[in-house]
Amino acid sequence: MVQSLNTAGITTFFRVLLSPRLARPAISVPDVAAINYAQLKDAGHIAIVFDKDNCLTAPYETSIHPPFQKSFDECLLVFGRDKVAVYSNSAGTPDDPDGQMATKIEQSLGVPVLRHQQKKPAGGESIPKHFAVPPNQIVFVGDRVLTDMVFANRNGFTSVHTYRVVTEKGDNPMALWIRRMENWWLYGNGRPGAPKDS
DSSP states (O other), rough: OOOEEEHHHHHHHHHHOOOOGGOSSSSEEEGGGGGOOHHHTTTOOEEEEOOBTTTBBBBTOOOOGGGGHHHHHHHHHOOOOGGGOOOOSSSTTTTTTTOOHHHHHHHSSSOOEEEEEEEOTSSOTTTHEEEEHHGGGGGEESIIIIIHHHHHHTTTEEEEEEOSSSOSSOHHHHHHHHHHHHHHOOOOOOSSTTTTOO
């Protein structure tokens, strides 16, 4: 499976130049295993949504990256399976026209893959409707700054950036290069967990 061109992601670059805060995460962690789900729940969050590729799984894979299984199980325990979902720019999009990948992920993870026509950072209105929860009570977790973090911030979700990818092997070459540039812009040469001031 190959992702099609994400024009929304390209145009977002210019918006971020004018408003850098749009791309800055509320929380930065190395990966999903470092997320404190209980703390998020205690802060008033009701639901949580994950990007898929290089966040929960290796690129274009349908099963969770094994080191993340314990963390994901904890997430399901804290939030409840009905308040967890996946929102991907590959599975569940027009790049997955028959929905086969989305269905495989649902079978593997046991949570829904939300179908959508627009690629992040566009769209997202369906997420609060799916959970029947206001945007400010939703957490969105992803590895990409110009897509996932902008998407979360635009929609009023709490943005969590996972800055350590599962693997660069098999990733889209353009996405790989852009991610490196995004992380350099966000964190500079300092510790990735400490974003530079706006």
